Amino acid sequence: METKKTIRVLIAKxxxxxxxxxxxxxxxxxxxxGMEVIYSGLHQTLExxxxxxxxxxxxxxxxxxxxxxxxxxxxxxxxxxKDKGLDDVYLTVGxxxxxxxxxxxxEMGVSEVFPGGTSFEKITKGIxxxx
Amino acid sequence: MIRLIEENDPSAFEMLKxxxxxxxxxxxxxxxxxxxxxxxxxxxALITQFRKLDMKVAVIAVDPTSPFSGGAxxxxxxxxxxxxxxxxxxxxSMASRGQKGGLSRATKDTAVVLSAMGYDxxxxxxxxxxxxxxxxxxxxxxxxxxxxPGTGDGIQAVKxxxxxxxxxxxxxxxxxxxxxxxxxxxxxxxxxxxPNTLAQNSxxxxxxxxxxxxxxxxxxxxxxxxxxxxxxxxxxxxQNGSIVQKKIELExxxxxxxxxxxxxxxxxxxxxxxxxxxDALNKIESGSMDPITCAEHVVNNLEVTxxxxxxxxxx
Numbered sequence: 428m429e430t431k432k433t434i435r436v437l438i439a440k441x442x443x444x445x446x447x448x449x450x451x452x453x454x455x456x457x458x459x460x461g462m463e464v465i466y467s468g469l470h471q472t473l474e475x476x477x478x479x480x481x482x483x484x485x486x487x488x489x490x491x492x493x494x495x496x497x498x499x500x501x502x503x504x505x506x507x508x509k510d511k512g513l514d515d516v517y518l519t520v521g522x523x524x525x526x527x528x529x530x531x532x533x534e535m536g537v538s539e540v541f542p543g544g545t546s547f548e549k550i551t552k553g554i555x556x557x558x
Numbered sequence: 559m560i561r562l563i564e565e566n567d568p569s570a571f572e573m574l575k576x577x578x579x580x581x582x583x584x585x586x587x588x589x590x591x592x593x594x595x596x597x598x599x600x601x602x603a604l605i606t607q608f609r610k611l612d613m614k615v616a617v618i619a620v621d622p623t624s625p626f627s628g629g630a631x632x633x634x635x636x637x638x639x640x641x642x643x644x645x646x647x648x649x650x651s652m653a654s655r656g657q658k659g660g661l662s663r664a665t666k667d668t669a670v671v672l673s674a675m676g677y678d679x680x681x682x683x684x685x686x687x688x689x690x691x692x693x694x695x696x697x698x699x700x701x702x703x704x705x706x707p708g709t710g711d712g713i714q715a716v717k718x719x720x721x722x723x724x725x726x727x728x729x730x731x732x733x734x735x736x737x738x739x740x741x742x743x744x745x746x747x748x749x750x751x752x753p754n755t756l757a758q759n760s761x762x763x764x765x766x767x768x769x770x771x772x773x774x775x776x777x778x779x780x781x782x783x784x785x786x787x788x789x790x791x792x793x794x795x796x797q798n799g800s801i802v803q804k805k806i807e808l809e810x811x812x813x814x815x816x817x818x819x820x821x822x823x824x825x826x827x828x829x830x831x832x833x834x835x836x837d838a839l840n841k842i843e844s845g846s847m848d849p850i851t852c853a854e855h856v857v858n859n860l861e862v863t864x865x866x867x868x869x870x871x872x873x
Contacts, residue, residue, distance in 0.1 A: 432565050433628065433655075458629035463653045468636040475642040479635070482650055484561040 434462045434558045437485040439471045441492065441500050449543070450491040453521065456547040457554070473500070477507050480516055486558045487538075492522040498531060505536045517557045521545070560650060563667045574667055581673035582805065584616075585792045586680045588698030595704045596730040597683050598637035600775040600784075605641050607785035608679050616648040616677040618668055620684045623653040630654075634683055648677065663819055666697055666812055695723040696811040699804060700791045702726045702784075705744075707736040721747055725768055726787055732772035732780070744770045766794055825860075834859050 438454045440447055447469050454464045465483050467475070480488050488508075492500060497520055508516060520532055521541040529540045539553045562570035589597050601617060608615045619634035632651035641647040650672075652665060665682065672680050684694055694701060703724040727748070729740045748768050769787055773780035795801035829835050838852035 433653075435561075454631055458624060458631050459627045461628040463623075463630045463632060463651075465632045465651050466636060467639055467642075471639070472643070475639060478642045479639075479649075482648055483632075483635075 432558075434487065434554065435465065435483065435485040436462050436487045436489055436554065437465045437467060437476070437480050437483060438489045438491065439467045439476045439479070440469050441471050441473060441476060441490060441504075442494055442496060443470065444492070444494040445469055446493050447491070449493075449522065450489075453489065453491070453541075453547075453550060457551060460547075460551040460555070462551075462554070473504050473507055476504065477511050477513065480508075480513060481511065485516060487517045487519060487554055489519045489521060489554075492520060492524070495523065497522065497524055498528060498535075501532055501537055502535050517554075519554065519557075521550070559671055560664075560668050563664050563671070564652065564655070566664075570667070574670060577671060577674040581670045584669075584673040584677050584680045585700070585788075586669060586673075586682065586698045587788055588682050588684070588694035588701040589704060590684045590694055590701065591704030591728075593685055595706045596775045597704050598634040600704060600728065600730055600773060600781070601634075601681055601683055602638040602641070603773075603775050603778050603781040604681065604785055604788075605638065605647055606778070607782055609641075609644065609646065611785075613678040614646045614648075614676060615679045615681065616672040616675075617650070617681045617683065618665055618672070619649065619651045620654055620665060620682070621651065622685060623655045628655075648672065648675075663815055666815070669697060696808065696815070699795065699801065699808075700725045700788055702728055702788070704728045704730050705740065706731045707734045707740040725766055725791055726784070727768060727770045728784060729770065729772050730775050733774050737772060741770050741772060766791055766800075829856060829860070832856070 436457055438450050438457075440450055451466070454466050457464050465479065465485065467479050471479075476488065476490075488504075490497075490500065490504070501518065501520055505518060508514070508518065517538040518536065519539040519541060520537050522543065524532070524540055524542040526542065529542070532540050538557055541550050541553065559570065559573060563574070589601055591597050598619065601619075605615050605617070617638065619632070619638075621630055621632045621634060623630045630653035632653060635649055635651050638649055641649065650668065652668065655664070669680055669682065682694060682698060701724050703726070705728070707729060727744050729737055729744070731737075732741075748770070771780060771784050771787060773784055775781065792801070795804060834856045838847070838856050841847040842849055842852055
């Protein structure tokens with residue numbers, strides 16, 4: 428405990444899509460990698476996500492998006508994170524993300540993108556290397 | 559700030575000292591019970607009630623840390639998310655991080671911070687497994703024990719000894735069959751219980767008679783009564799002055815647990831730097847002496863020959 432800080436991750440599903448199996452499985456994988464995962468559930472508004480990340484002092488926000496709205500959602504959330512002083516929090520996005528959108532997301536300020544099919548090892552490594 | 563407390567950061571210690579004088583006004587409610595009895599949903603409904611009275615509410619939800627990976631899934635918040643954007647509601651999930659008793663010292667420190675921040679009510683949720691119930695009695699002014707009908711929880715409760723610490727017993731999901739039986743069982747058990755060792759008072763009029771309430775957290779049935787009962791327990795303690803006594807008692811316990819943590823930390827550090835310790839380790843590794851004799855030898859030889867370094871610089 429004193430050697431390395433425990434990474435805290437918020438897993439949230441913004442918007443209307445109701446498929447949370449992927450998010451739950453990723454949450455479990457992160458727990459097994461020794462992280463503390465706050466699972467906030469389905470249908471989260473961006474305001475809820477921001478408030479939760481603030482109160483829970485997380486290091487990483489992991490969004491799971493399968494609705495195809497990953498570009499506008501990420502853009503808006505990053506603006507809100509800057510606005511609320513969450514500059515030290517990393518944003519990662521997973522779900523159904525077309526490969527051609529990954530550079531666009533990264534350009535916006537998304538730290539890591541884990542499209543469907545990414546291995547747990549890659550996800551935990553990716554998050555570990557951020558923090 | 560809470561994060562620094564969790565990481566046992568020395569700077570958190572300094573800040574806590576500064577904040578401590580401002581803490582102590584909040585009414586701290588502990589909610590405990592087995593997994594799945596509806597603690598989080600009940601707290602969600604309680605928040606709604608307290609918000610109607612325009613009180614600022616903070617929740618500390620403690621979930622267990624995996625003993626294998628050190629990770630945790632903190633999912634209590636899931637049931638309370640509708641309050642996420644209410645500025646006067648603060649919800650913080652914490653992992654037990656393997657501390658004995660389930661309720662880590664970080665929880666106590668966090669309650670101090672939230673209290674100093676001016677929250678009127680602080681609700682602490684713990685999974686009632688084993689020792690955790692006792693720990694919560696070191697922290698909360700009023701304790702609600704949640705159970706559900708038909709699990710034999712009335713009897714289970716006596717086993718675990720939680721009857722002694724509960725102030726309000728809640729039979730949740732009371733639309734299920736056997737709710738009345740559970741209530742009756744609990745009332746019978748309560749009649750037989752010994753007075754709470756914490757609140758034990760020779761003047762019997764100072765002792766609160768535990769209540770048994772039925773709720774259905776899902777649709778809010780009975781939750782207003784529950785909120786009122788918690789508040790009336792607080793009023794009861796304020797009016798007869800027993801709250802002062804309770805707060806002193808809690809302060810003493812907090813002090814004790816701090817001493818334990820700090821002393822352990824300091825002594826271990828001291829021991830591990832000593833030559834005795836290194837010698838003993840070598841002897842164990844070479845097989846020339848057994849660990850029991852070595853441990854005894856090292857501790858018996860403990861002599862404070864020099865002043866140990868101050869805690870903060872050594873952490």
